[in-house]
Amino acid sequence: xxxxxxxxxxxxxxxxxxxxxxxxxxxxxxxxxxxxxxxxxxxxxxxxxxxxxxxxxxxxxxxxxxxxxxxxxxxxxxxxxxxxxxxxxxxxxxxxxxxxxxxxxxxxxxxxxxxxxxxxxxxxxxxxxxxxxxxxxxxxxxxxxxxxxxxxxxxxxxxxxxxxxxxxxxxxxxxxxxxxxxxxxxxxxxxxxxxxxxxxxxxxxxxxxxxxxxxxxxxxxxxxxxxxxxxxxxxxxxxxxxxxxxxxxxxxxxxxxxxxxxxxxxxxxxxxxxxxxxxxxxxxxxxxxxxxxxxxxxxxxxxxxxxxxxxxxxxxxxxxxxxxxxxxxxxxxxxxxxxxxxxxxxxxxxxxxxxxxxxxxxxxxxxxxxxxxxxxxxxxxxxxxxxxxxxxxxxxxxxxxxxxxxxxxxxxxxxxxxxxxxxxxxxxxxxxxxxxxxxxxxxxxxxxxxxxxxxxxxxxxxxxxxxxxxxxxxxxxxxxxxxxxx
Numbered sequence: 453x454x455x456x457x458x459x460x461x462x463x464x465x466x467x468x469x470x471x472x473x474x475x476x477x478x479x480x481x482x483x484x485x486x487x488x489x490x491x492x493x494x495x496x497x498x499x500x501x502x503x504x505x506x507x508x509x510x511x512x513x514x515x516x517x518x519x520x521x522x523x524x525x526x527x528x529x530x531x532x533x534x535x536x537x538x539x540x541x542x543x544x545x546x547x548x549x550x551x552x553x554x555x556x557x558x559x560x561x562x563x564x565x566x567x568x569x570x571x572x573x574x575x576x577x578x579x580x581x582x583x584x585x586x587x588x589x590x591x592x593x594x595x596x597x598x599x600x601x602x603x604x605x606x607x608x609x610x611x612x613x614x615x616x617x618x619x620x621x622x623x624x625x626x627x628x629x630x631x632x633x634x635x636x637x638x639x640x641x642x643x644x645x646x647x648x649x650x651x652x653x654x655x656x657x658x659x660x661x662x663x664x665x666x667x668x669x670x671x672x673x674x675x676x677x678x679x680x681x682x683x684x685x686x687x688x689x690x691x692x693x694x695x696x697x698x699x700x701x702x703x704x705x706x707x708x709x710x711x712x713x714x715x716x717x718x719x720x721x722x723x724x725x726x727x728x729x730x731x732x733x734x735x736x737x738x739x740x741x742x743x744x745x746x747x748x749x750x751x752x753x754x755x756x757x758x759x760x761x762x763x764x765x766x767x768x769x770x771x772x773x774x775x776x777x778x779x780x781x782x783x784x785x786x787x788x789x790x791x792x793x794x795x796x797x798x799x800x801x802x803x804x805x806x807x808x809x810x811x812x813x814x815x816x817x818x819x820x821x822x823x824x825x826x827x828x829x830x831x832x833x834x835x836x837x838x839x840x841x842x843x844x845x846x847x848x849x850x851x852x853x854x855x856x857x858x859x860x861x862x863x864x865x866x867x868x869x870x871x872x873x874x875x876x877x878x879x880x881x882x883x884x885x886x887x888x889x890x891x892x893x894x895x896x897x898x899x900x901x902x903x904x905x906x907x908x909x910x911x912x913x914x915x916x917x918x919x920x921x922x923x924x925x926x927x928x929x930x931x932x933x934x935x936x937x938x
Contacts, residue, residue, distance in 0.1 A: 470510035474518030477502045482525040492530040496551050499526060503555050507562030515562065519555035526551060589664070589684030595677050597642070606684070611657030627653035627661055638668075645670050645677045651687070662688040698910075724769055727762035734758045769798070784911075786934045787826045789858055789866055790815045796833045797856070800841075809844055809852040816859040822866050822931040824911040829931065832904045832915070836870040836927045839901070843874030843924060850923070865913070865930045873923040904929075 481502060485495045499522035507515035584604035592601040602610075610625070626634050630652050641648040647669040653661040665685040672678035734755040741752040793815065804811055822829075837854065844852040854872050861867030901915075908915040908929045915929040 470514040471517055473510065474502070474506045474514045475521055477506065478518055478521040478525055482529055486529045490530070492526065495526055495530045500555060500558060504558055504562050507559050508566055515559040516556070519552065519559060522555065523552055589686070591682045593680040593682070595679065600679075609656055625655035627655070641668060662686055663691050724766055727766040727769070730762040731759050731766070734762065773799075784823060784825050786821045786823050789822045789868070789931065790819055792826055792830050793833060793856065793858060796830050796837070799834065800837055803841065804854070807841060807845065807852070809841060809854060811854045811856060814855070814857040818860060819858055819866055820860065820933045823934050824931055828907045829911070832907055832929065833868065833870065835901070835904050840870055840872035840874065843872050843876070846875050847873070861930055864933050864935070866933060867928060867930055869926060869928045871920055871924065871926040873920060874925070876920065876923060877917065877925050
């Protein structure tokens with residue numbers, strides 16, 4: 453009960469103190485002025501000063517009471533009484549009226565000024581609270597680069613709670629490998645008066661470097677910057693998550709490649725057996741030429757050359773298969789898309805022949821080099837070809853055909869198309885076939901197309917599917933050419 457009583461008494465005590473301050477001030481001023489015999493005009497001005505101070509410090513009501521007390525003191529000690537019967541000077545009436553009018557006008561203006569100041573202060577406090585709590589590193593600078601404001605997150609990040617940072621451009625603890633580039637970029641932005649955005653590693657207060665995305669913009673007319681505003685975003689966790697996701701996707705793509713090559717084991721074995729059989733045949737022929745009397749050295753030399761050629765061919769096939777089976781790290785570089793497609797065809801050609809499928813290849817002669825991971829792009833094509841083969845197996849009433857083409861597409865892109873005349877997908881499946889774990893195959897995992905789309909999008913391209921011309925389905929994707937990749 454005592455605690456509640458104290459809470460209620462607090463505002464009353466505050467008001468009483470406010471009124472007491474006004475009354476004591478008027479009384480003290482009256483006593484001093486009367487003792488010094490100051491002129492009534494001087495006393496009136498001093499009273500007005502007290503009224504203004506009370507209005508600014510306490511409020512309108514205490515100021516109004518102070519004004520009334522001041523009028524009484526002015527009328528009683530410094531001027532003739534207002535209702536004196538012998539009053540014969542008009543100024544004896546006008547002066548108190550002017551004084552009271554002025555006092556209450558000043559009181560009104562001071563009260564509004566105090567209220568406006570409190571509202572501005574409240575808005576400043578709210579703005580500072582917002583700046584300190586938003587998930588970003590906010591600051592402002594003068595045109596010469598001196599820091600005017602750092603929000604709490606910046607101060608916590610830099611450990612600058614006690615030691616204020618005066619110049620971010622010089623004092624920002626940037627990673628040494630990126631400091632010069634950031635300084636040059638910042639200087640160019642300052643000279644041109646233009647905004648800039650960059651990503652840089654900055655050392656946190658605990659000594660750990662974090663990747664920040666800095667966005668700095670000028671305020672003012674072009675060429676007359678009055679202030680710089682900046683926002684920094686800590687993207688380290690996002691970058692790490694992105695890198696982890698890329699590693700997981702790469703490992704998943706490797707699993708898919710191994711599964712895919714496992715399905716083509718018979719075709720791959722036949723592809724390797726061809727040069728090996730040729731090597732054996734040419735080796736026997738070479739022995740016969742050498743065993744002749746006299747030895748036929750020119751023919752033996754010819755067969756040895758053929759053996760070397762076939763051995764290199766077998767080694768190249770094994771190297772390509774080994775690359776697709778073992779490598780998980782993403783390695784983007786410029787490569788010849790036409791040659792990469794031919795290598796994929798060499799892996800699946802015998803499987804197509806064995807299943808009675810004809811493939812028509814159309815590679816435009818002006819295909820520019822593309823930029824990306826060669827093995828992953830080959831995996832996408834191989835996956836689309838295997839899907840086309842499976843869509844053709846139920847077909848018996850027409851020739852089984854696949855069309856593979858590559859051609860320039862728009863500005864800085866190449867379009868690859870894999871089309872079959874198989875059973876097609878149907879409208880019910882077209883919207884879902886790229887979703888992970890969605891499959892139309894009884895023993896499928898539903899990962900092939902999802903991984904393929906992820907690979908193509910990671911290369912800045914797009915993979916989509918439309919109905920084929922008459923039968924089947926048409927899968928198309930784009931790759932960026934050299935010089936257009938981001």
